Amino acid sequence: MKRAKSVALAASGALFLSVIGLEAQSSEVELTGNVSIASDYTFRGVSQTLEEPAVQGGLDLAFPFDLYAGAWGSSVNFGEDLPRAQMELDFYGGIAPSVAGFDLDLGGIYYLYPGADDNNNYDFLELYGGAGRSIGPVGLGISGAYSPDFFGASGTGIWLGADASVGIPETPVTIDVSIGQQSVEDNSTWGTPDYMAWTAGLGAEVMGASIGAMVTGTDLDEGDCFSGTDLCNTRVIVSVGRDF
Secondary structure: OOOOOOOOOOOOOOOOOEEEEEOOOOOOOEEEEEEEEEOOOEEOOEEOOOOOOEEEEEEEEEOHHHEEEEEEEEEOOOOOOOOOOOEEEEEEEEEOOEEOOEEEEEEEEEEEOOOOOHHHOOOEEEEEEEEEEEEOOEEEEEEEEEEOOOOOOOOOEEEEEEEEEEEOOOOOEEEEEEEEEEEEOOHHHHOOOOEEEEEEEEEEEEOOEEEEEEEEEEOOOHHHOOOOOOOOOOEEEEEEEEOO
16 A cells, blocks of 8 residues: 655555656656565555565656656455455555645545455445654654545544654665554444554665565554454564666
């Protein structure tokens, strides 16, 4: 569950994706892509792969007037019987202008889970917004997302988050932290109470590769996590990608 052009980390997914610069023939449109391999894929603190590695990648189009659109995909494993979702595919678009020193981001994203049984109602829509600002070497951001019918037909879903990043002087290393609150209307259908999720990580460009490591988790007890699983526990995720 990933989108480009975000001004705030959504505490989800592997953080340190590499970007492939692929300039479109038109000078008015820029095409870029991203690829990564991560030791786990989490969405707002919850593993989407049963704590197994994930392969991820996407394409983004930047248009005039700060408009953008894109698609991103990742392998997933929710542990259900066949037929089961084997990937997540996200389509998104929005506008990301800079106004009075603030980087704004407004848009929508649709999450698809090809291969899943239609009765699981996995597919859902979110509308999102965020604002960020750099103060010297520190970047600060806030974000929010609203779904009229969240994953699994669990009713209204609301995410509120904040993040910060800072580059370590004279090094290629960046420190990133984020925290957020996920609220869901029908907690029993979703599988957890409302909860907090957080991340803290390091990312760097080394010899043309993007590498990263982060710690992520939630405030949920194991007994409150999808009928007693460890998918919401604190974990370390490492990732690597490369520019082409």
